[in-house]
Amino acid sequence: xxxxxxxxxxxxxxxxxxxxxxxxxxxxxxxxxxxxxxxxxxxxxxxxxxxxxxxxxxxxxxxxxxxxxxxxxxxxxxxxxxxxxxxxxxxxxxxxxxxxxxxxxxxxxxxxxxxxxxxxxxxxxxxxxxxxxxxxxxxxxxxxxxxxxxxxxxxxxxxxxxxxxxxxxxxxxxxxxxxxxxxxxxxxxxxxxxxxxxxxxxxxxxxxxxxxxxxxxxxxxxxxxxxxxxxxxxxxxxxxxxxxxxxxxxxxxxxxxxxxxxxxxxxxxxxxxxxxxxxxxxxxxxxxxxxxxxxxxxxxxxxxxxxxxxxxxxxxxxxxxxxxxxxxxxxxxxxxxxxxxxxxxxxxxxxxxxxxxxxxxxxxxxxxxxxxxxxxxxxxxxxxxxxxxxxxxxxxxxxxxxxxxxxxxxxxxxxxxxxxxxxxxxxxxxxxxxxxxxxxxxxxxxxxxxxxxxxxxxxxxxxxxxxxxxxxxxxxxxxxxxxxxxxxxxxxxxxxxxxxxxxxxxxxxxxx
Numbered sequence: 001x002x003x004x005x006x007x008x009x010x011x012x013x014x015x016x017x018x019x020x021x022x023x024x025x026x027x028x029x030x031x032x033x034x035x036x037x038x039x040x041x042x043x044x045x046x047x048x049x050x051x052x053x054x055x056x057x058x059x060x061x062x063x064x065x066x067x068x069x070x071x072x073x074x075x076x077x078x079x080x081x082x083x084x085x086x087x088x089x090x091x092x093x094x095x096x097x098x099x100x101x102x103x104x105x106x107x108x109x110x111x112x113x114x115x116x117x118x119x120x121x122x123x124x125x126x127x128x129x130x131x132x133x134x135x136x137x138x139x140x141x142x143x144x145x146x147x148x149x150x151x152x153x154x155x156x157x158x159x160x161x162x163x164x165x166x167x168x169x170x171x172x173x174x175x176x177x178x179x180x181x182x183x184x185x186x187x188x189x190x191x192x193x194x195x196x197x198x199x200x201x202x203x204x205x206x207x208x209x210x211x212x213x214x215x216x217x218x219x220x221x222x223x224x225x226x227x228x229x230x231x232x233x234x235x236x237x238x239x240x241x242x243x244x245x246x247x248x249x250x251x252x253x254x255x256x257x258x259x260x261x262x263x264x265x266x267x268x269x270x271x272x273x274x275x276x277x278x279x280x281x282x283x284x285x286x287x288x289x290x291x292x293x294x295x296x297x298x299x300x301x302x303x304x305x306x307x308x309x310x311x312x313x314x315x316x317x318x319x320x321x322x323x324x325x326x327x328x329x330x331x332x333x334x335x336x337x338x339x340x341x342x343x344x345x346x347x348x349x350x351x352x353x354x355x356x357x358x359x360x361x362x363x364x365x366x367x368x369x370x371x372x373x374x375x376x377x378x379x380x381x382x383x384x385x386x387x388x389x390x391x392x393x394x395x396x397x398x399x400x401x402x403x404x405x406x407x408x409x410x411x412x413x414x415x416x417x418x419x420x421x422x423x424x425x426x427x428x429x430x431x432x433x434x435x436x437x438x439x440x441x442x443x444x445x446x447x448x449x450x451x452x453x454x455x456x457x458x459x460x461x462x463x464x465x466x467x468x469x470x471x472x473x474x475x476x477x478x479x480x481x482x483x484x485x486x487x488x489x490x491x492x493x494x495x496x497x498x499x500x501x502x503x504x505x506x507x508x509x510x511x512x
Contacts, residue, residue, distance in 0.1 A: 036280060039063040053284045067276045071269020071469075075262045078473070082258045085480075116482055120242060123475040128235055130468035131228045137461035138224040142217060144454045148446060149213050155442035156206040162429040162438070163199040167192050169426045176415045220270070224461070227263050231468065234260060238479060254479045261476055264469040271462035278458050282451035285443040292436045313434060316427070317363030320420055324355040324377070353377060356424065365427060377424060380417040384410055 354370035389398030
């Protein structure tokens with residue numbers, strides 16, 4: 001009377017199994033680094049991994065893939081049991097007599113046929129539902145994985161574009177300053193080449209790994225869809241052959257279901273590994289948002305140290321702040337030399353220049369703090385041209401018209417002003433790159449909005465495949481019992497009980 005409770009036992013076993021292997025219950029709130037270093041590494045004779053999250057390290061992949069050992073081991077044990085059972089049945093059938101089948105006919109009554117039929121229907125229904133859940137979970141996990149991949153690839157393209165803009169601007173600045181400041185021009189040239197190498201590295205990384213990521217997403221999707229779909233077809237075929245009572249066909253279905261169950265257990269281990277990897281990745285993303293300069297992702301997405309990036313931005317801010325300060329001092333000096341008041345000088349169109357940087361010691365970029373009537377740095381060339389004395393004009397004529405700047409001084413001032421303007425144009429991009437703002441924003445968006453559904457979809461996929469694997473185990477055993485029960489009996493199509501006349505004839509033959 002315990003056989004009808006098979007689905008309930010299977011479901012309870014699933015819950016217990018899920019609780020045992022659920023990462024939340026196993027690891028609780030253990031930090032990701034401590035979880036990773038404790039994993040056995042099969043490439044190091046099952047010693048602890050003892051390293052950080054690193055997708056370029058084969059030992060990390062081996063230790064993480066090993067977390068699905070429960071599925072791989074079950075698939076191996078199930079395969080060995082299938083081989084042993086097949087050999088045993090072939091050997092037994094070759095030497096078996098008819099006594100065992102006749103005794104089976106006389107011992108079992110109709111209620112055993114009914115109970116086994118009900119158990120088969122329940123397990124088949126449970127397996128069909130589980131296979132349907134596998135297909136649904138597979139679709140959702142593929143969609144969410146693609147979304148996360150696209151977010152990362154998009155961030156890589158945006159970083160590359162920012163670097164390209166910086167290279168273009170810095171190349172222009174380099175040639176503008178070359179006649180007047182070769183030292184600064186040389187430094188810009190070195191920086192441009194470094195940015196070029198970074199851009200090529202990121203572009204090649206995205207280009208080379210985007211295809212690999214697509215393959216890594218597509219292959220598991222096809223595997224899950226194929227195994228679940230074939231499983232549904234076999235379940236329908238088993239039900240049909242069960243009702244047709246075609247014994248050879250039922251034997252073939254048992255063999256195929258046995259093989260498919262082994263594949264389901266392999267997928268169970270693989271899906272658990274994927275879920276663990278998703279946990280590692282999302283936890284590392286969250287850690288990166290909190291501390292980008294001391295994180296295991298730094299090897300893949302290098303960010304400058306906090307001190308180094310602050311130093312670079314401070315130096316740039318200080319240089320521009322000092323340059324604009326000297327220009328404004330020069331304006332005041334010219335006003336004094338010409339005997340003009342500041343108001344009269346402003347009437348000529350010359351005002352103080354906007355300094356978008358705060359003073360020492362931070363030199364923060366604050367473009368909104370400029371005075372309303374201050375001149376933007378981009379308008380300096382227009383103003384300088386009004387006060388430039390070109391070589392074709394005489395000095396007396398220039399002074400009469402208020403043009404006191406020599407052409408050489410004007411060209412130098414224009415070169416510096418264009419350089420400063422270009423630097424201010426790309427300063428937000430430079431600030432974003434040095435502070436890893438774009439990367440942090442991407443990882444923050446992933447950790448806040450994508451990680452939870454991404455992890456839950458992979459957990460749901462693993463639980464669905466686990467449910468299918470467990471239900472297929474019980475279903476295959478039920479099919480074996482049914483095939484043994486039907487052996488030597490005659491059934492009408494779609495009947496549950498064997499024909500009485502056939503049973504009586506067999507019993508009479510045994511008596512004779």
